[in-house]
Structure formats: C-alpha cells, structure tokens
Amino acid sequence: MFLRRRRLIATTGLAAASLGLPRIAIGQADQRPSITIAVQQIANSASLEPLREQSNVGQRVFSFLYEPLIMQNLLGKLEAVPGVAESWKRLDERTVEFTLRKGVKFHNGDEMTADDVVFTFSRERMFGPDYDITSNKTLFTSVLIRDSVQGKALPPEVPAVSKRLFPALEKVEAIDKYTVRFTNRTPDVTLEGRLGRMGSDIVSRRAFEEAKTWMDWSRAPVATGPYKVREFVPDQSLMMDAHDDYWGGRPPLKSVRMVVVPEVATRINGLLAGQFDFICDVPPDQIPGIEKNAKFEVLGSTIVNHRLTVFDKNHPRLADPRIRQAFTHAIDRQAIVEALWSGRTRVPAGLQWEFYGPMFVDNWTVPAYDQAKAKQLLKEAGYKGEPIPYRLLNNYYTNQAATAQVLVEMWRQVGLNVPIEMKENWQQIFETNSPRAVRDWSNSAGFNDPISSIVAQHGPQGQQQQVGEWTNEEMNKLSAALEVETDMAKRKAMFARMLVICEREDPAYTVLHQNATFTAKRKDIRWKASPSFAMEFRTVNFATN
Known part of the structure; x- marks a missing residue:
C-alpha cells in the first residue's frame, strides 16, 4: 500500500510539472515531515569529508549525503547494487569500466559527468601535488600537505586514508561524458569493492574548486545523495534538506536534523518527551524500558563491525607477545555478550564475517x-604487576565504559594491572606524551574481502601501523601479496596466516564481540533499520501511519 501511494504521489508530481504549474505552487503543497535524530556524535574530525572522517559515526551521516559508483543495499544484506553508475564491467585483472547514470544531479544543480568522477579520484583531491604515485610516498612533509593547484591545504589524514583505500590506483580516465575507466598498477580482484566503500563517494568538481579552503568544502560538501547540507555546527548539530532533484526519486523527508546528545539517558528522555523522532546507539539493557511505552519501538541487529582491544607493542611490557597473548586469554567474551548485550550479539570467528564468502x-x-593459560604466559614473561594503561572514550561505542570495567576486572583476575585512562577525544587516545599500551577500537568490513578490514586497518597502510603502535614483517609481506593475488585459494591461505599472526602469535588486537546497533523511534513511523551504521531514508523507507 505504501509503495502504491508513493508511486501515485510521484505520478501526480510529474503530471503537475507537465502542466507547467509554478514551482512555488508545488512547494507550498509540500507536506513532507521533518525529523530530528539524536546521536552520540556526528563527526570526530569536525568535517563531513569521507577521506578525513573514516568513522562509524561518519558512516551514518554520509548515507544521507554521498553516493559511490557502486552502493550497498542497506535494506538487504549489504550486497552490491548500482549507485551513480548504472553498470560496470571488468576489462581485465587491472581494469574496470563504468557507465554512469544520465541526469544525476549534484546538490548544486550541476549534472554529474565523467569529469567529476575523474576529479573525485584525482591526485589533487586525494593526495595533493607532492604525492608521488609511482613510489606511493608523499615527497613533501609538513603539518598540511600543499595543494598548489587550488591553493588549498589537505589535512595529512586525507592522503593517508587515500593511500590506504587505493594503494595502487594508476589512472582514472573519462572515455566519454558518461563512461569512466579505472586502471590499477597491479591485478586487483577487490577493485569494485574499493570503489563501493566509504571514501569513494563522488563529489562535484566545481563545488570543490569554488570552496575557499579545504575546511570550507568539508563542512558543506556537494555530492549526489538524497539530502544536502544546510548547516553544520561541529559537535552540536547538522541540518540537512531534501535534494529534490535526486535521481532516485523525491526524498520522503523535507529536512533532517541531527543533534549531538552524548548521554544515553538524555537521548532516551528526549525521545519519550517527543523532542527526538529517532535516537541512535541504544544499549540493549535500555530496550525493554523504552518499549514499555506503546508509542515507541527499538530496531537493530548485528552489523559488519567488530569491537576490538588494540595493543601498542612499543610499551615495555607489551613488547613481549606472551603478555599480549595473556590479555586475549583472560577475556570471557561470552559473559560480556550475555551480561552487557542481553545476548543480542555474538562472539565471532575472529576478524572476519560470513559475507566474505569463499574467503x-x-x-x-x-x-x-x-585463565590458567593467561597466568602461565605472564609467569613465563616475567611480568611483576607493572601498570599497563588502558585508554578509552566515555561510551563512544555502545556499552564502552561498562565493557572496560568488566575487562579490567577479568585482567585483574589473572594478575594484569590495567588502570583505565579516560580520554576526551581520539586525538588524546593516540597522543604519545605518555606511554600508550591498550585502547578501544572497532573494525568494519567496507566490502566482502579481508582487504577491507584486516589489511585496511592493521596492514602496512592501516591506521594501527601509521600511528606506530604495531608492525610485523610477515604480515606486511602478506598484505602486499594479498592485494595483487587473483587465485582465491592462495588468497584464502594468506588471510588464514594473517589471522594467526595478528590474533595469536604477535597480537595486534583481540576481537571482543561483533558489534550491534539499535535505533529507537516513534512507532507510528514505518522505517527499516540497516545491518550497518548507515541509515536509509530514501524514497521507499519512510512513512507515517
């Protein structure tokens, strides 16, 4: 019934347009609702640029604003579906060619063409002019990477992320106005996956070039998504309006306001009081209390993200892998799942997901x-109870503080002395003014291959190695080999060896549990949650009773 009504509305709109009615008359009849969504954070970097904001919270926001060539089906099982490209084909092991949709409009009204796609992946936007593609190195080092073409300064995180996402991209060519060809320097079976993940979103070349500074661009980006930025106030709010020229149909909402509400209790109280229509990151133990009120419900599930504890092996005590191994064996993960998650998630098979398929x-x-093995490992390593600090944020992740308290007690029971160091932001988590040792993190699979997770985060270009916490020579060689190998049996054997290195022999991290995300909303709103941090508010996923 809902889909039939939406089609009728769309048909009526087309008929009105064909009759030449003034646009203002149509605008005055706009009865679409506006909603408010309370979140614990909008962006960690005070920007809305995916090449800077590679985060869980960013993924949620970017599903409103951006689109890549290949998208994930957010209402299905995250399978690949056409995005702003209507089709694509493999030309060889190094080359993929895309046919773009015609008539796709950016938020500024310009039509998207092959020129915009080429610019999106250009050296100027992703790396800066001082980046040498052949050597895969930045030749000029400073606080900011120069962009002499546009007079803009790229934050150093941008080329770092770009290098992680596209370590061997050779060229991107416009074959004609609606055809683009991507060529890698090496064979890459994951090229389509890379071009569909966060960070591969297509942007307007004209809008980027007209922005006075990179920060100006990043706080009001112009892309092709169903909603566009009206106002962004970092750490406070984001106001988005419907992009009514959206190629996928007129968005069902007139506007969307996201507000930062860090405290879970405040988010819940605001929902019940009618201040918010949706609230994100609801802890499982709060779900029954919300659903006691017949006007509200909670939706959600496990997602392709795992919660991790990460090690810095430069710490004097963590240099010995046996102590890191002891950390991993001291954790009763199932107890955490049952006590803090009410059994609504699970302990997975390490850093992997079933949607990897043959991998x-x-x-x-x-x-x-x-516990006995953990104690024995500590004894063999000569550990004498020296403090090993544990850095975390206050519930950036659902149940983060509670999980940390449980972990510290589990580690104490085997003899580990792990004091908590609560930090205010990610910059403090990574700072080196005092010894780093253990920290909280998570890892997502951007597409259905280990390249997107274990290599992207823990390989030689991954953030853990980029910040100097951990490295392993064999892991790095395997990462390079996995990226160019095309034989799936060989690739799977490489990945299996990576798991042994990173989770058993020389632990870089240990997986705690699969993550799950729960969203509470008004019950009179018909909406389906995605198995992802992303939120879907396109044409077919919103209605009111």
Whole structure:
C-alpha cells in the first residue's frame, strides 16, 4: 500500500510539472515531515569529508549525503547494487569500466559527468601535488600537505586514508561524458569493492574548486545523495534538506536534523518527551524500558563491525607477545555478550564475517577463555604487576565504559594491572606524551574481502601501523601479496596466516564481540533499520501511519 501511494504521489508530481504549474505552487503543497535524530556524535574530525572522517559515526551521516559508483543495499544484506553508475564491467585483472547514470544531479544543480568522477579520484583531491604515485610516498612533509593547484591545504589524514583505500590506483580516465575507466598498477580482484566503500563517494568538481579552503568544502560538501547540507555546527548539530532533484526519486523527508546528545539517558528522555523522532546507539539493557511505552519501538541487529582491544607493542611490557597473548586469554567474551548485550550479539570467528564468502576461514576462533593459560604466559614473561594503561572514550561505542570495567576486572583476575585512562577525544587516545599500551577500537568490513578490514586497518597502510603502535614483517609481506593475488585459494591461505599472526602469535588486537546497533523511534513511523551504521531514508523507507 505504501509503495502504491508513493508511486501515485510521484505520478501526480510529474503530471503537475507537465502542466507547467509554478514551482512555488508545488512547494507550498509540500507536506513532507521533518525529523530530528539524536546521536552520540556526528563527526570526530569536525568535517563531513569521507577521506578525513573514516568513522562509524561518519558512516551514518554520509548515507544521507554521498553516493559511490557502486552502493550497498542497506535494506538487504549489504550486497552490491548500482549507485551513480548504472553498470560496470571488468576489462581485465587491472581494469574496470563504468557507465554512469544520465541526469544525476549534484546538490548544486550541476549534472554529474565523467569529469567529476575523474576529479573525485584525482591526485589533487586525494593526495595533493607532492604525492608521488609511482613510489606511493608523499615527497613533501609538513603539518598540511600543499595543494598548489587550488591553493588549498589537505589535512595529512586525507592522503593517508587515500593511500590506504587505493594503494595502487594508476589512472582514472573519462572515455566519454558518461563512461569512466579505472586502471590499477597491479591485478586487483577487490577493485569494485574499493570503489563501493566509504571514501569513494563522488563529489562535484566545481563545488570543490569554488570552496575557499579545504575546511570550507568539508563542512558543506556537494555530492549526489538524497539530502544536502544546510548547516553544520561541529559537535552540536547538522541540518540537512531534501535534494529534490535526486535521481532516485523525491526524498520522503523535507529536512533532517541531527543533534549531538552524548548521554544515553538524555537521548532516551528526549525521545519519550517527543523532542527526538529517532535516537541512535541504544544499549540493549535500555530496550525493554523504552518499549514499555506503546508509542515507541527499538530496531537493530548485528552489523559488519567488530569491537576490538588494540595493543601498542612499543610499551615495555607489551613488547613481549606472551603478555599480549595473556590479555586475549583472560577475556570471557561470552559473559560480556550475555551480561552487557542481553545476548543480542555474538562472539565471532575472529576478524572476519560470513559475507566474505569463499574467503571466510572456517574453524577459526577467537583465543579461548583460559585463565590458567593467561597466568602461565605472564609467569613465563616475567611480568611483576607493572601498570599497563588502558585508554578509552566515555561510551563512544555502545556499552564502552561498562565493557572496560568488566575487562579490567577479568585482567585483574589473572594478575594484569590495567588502570583505565579516560580520554576526551581520539586525538588524546593516540597522543604519545605518555606511554600508550591498550585502547578501544572497532573494525568494519567496507566490502566482502579481508582487504577491507584486516589489511585496511592493521596492514602496512592501516591506521594501527601509521600511528606506530604495531608492525610485523610477515604480515606486511602478506598484505602486499594479498592485494595483487587473483587465485582465491592462495588468497584464502594468506588471510588464514594473517589471522594467526595478528590474533595469536604477535597480537595486534583481540576481537571482543561483533558489534550491534539499535535505533529507537516513534512507532507510528514505518522505517527499516540497516545491518550497518548507515541509515536509509530514501524514497521507499519512510512513512507515517
């Protein structure tokens, strides 16, 4: 019934347009609702640029604003579907060609063409002019990477992320106005996946070039998504309006306001009081209380993201892998799932997901909960109870503080002395003014291959190695080999060995549990949650009773 009504509305709108009615008359009849969504954070970097804001919270926001050539089906199982490209084909092991949709409009009214796609992946936007593509290195080092073409300064995180996402992209060519060809320097079976993940979103060349500074651009980006930025106040709010020229149909909402409400209790109280229509990141133990009120419901599920504890092996005590191994064996992960998540998530098979398909390593498990083994490892390593600090934020992740308290107690039971250091932001998490040791993190799979997770985050270009926490020579060689290997059996064997290195022999991290995300909303709103941090508010996923 809802879909039939939407089609009728769309047909009526087309008829009105064909009759030449003034646009203002149509605008005055706009009865679409506006909604407010309370979130714990909008962006960690005070920007809305995916090449800077590679985060869980950013993924949620960007589903409103941006689109890549290939999208994920947010109402399905995140399978690949056409985005702003209507089709694509493999030309060889190094080359993929895309046919663009005609008539796709940017938020500024310009039509998207191959020129915009080429610019999106250009050296000027992703790396800066001082980046040498052949050597995969930045030749000029400073606080900001120069962009002499536009007189803009790229934050150093932008080329770092770009290098991680596209370590061997050779060229992007416009074959004609609606055809673009991507060529890699090396064979890459994951090129389509890379071009569909966050950070590959297509942007307007004209809008980027007209922005006075990179920061101006990043706070009011112009892309092709169903909503566009009206106003962004970092750490406070984001106001978005419907992009009525959206190629996928007129958006169902007139506007969307996101507000930052860090405290869970305040988000819940605001929902119940009618201040918010949706609230994100609801802890499982709060779900029954919300649903006691017949006007509200909570939707959600596990997502392709795992919560991790990450190690800095430069710490004097963590240099010995046996102590890191002891950390991993001291954790009763199932107890965390049952006590803090009410059984609504699970302990996964290490840093992998079943949607990897043929690359999923069967019979792999996280390190066993074994207190005796943990104690023996500490004894063999000569650990004498020296403090090993644990850095975390206050509930950036759902149940973060509660999980940390449980972990510290589990580690204490085997003899580990782990004091909590609560930090205010990610910059403080990574700062080196005092010894780093253990920290909280998570890892998402941007597409259905280990390249998107274990290599992207823990490989030689991954953030853990970029910030100097951990490195392993064999892991780095395997990462480079996995990126160019095309034989799937060989690739799977490489990935299996990576899991052994990173989770058992020389732990870079340990997986705690699969993440899950829960969103509470008014019950009179018909809306479906995605198995992702992203939120879907296109034409077919919003209605009111």
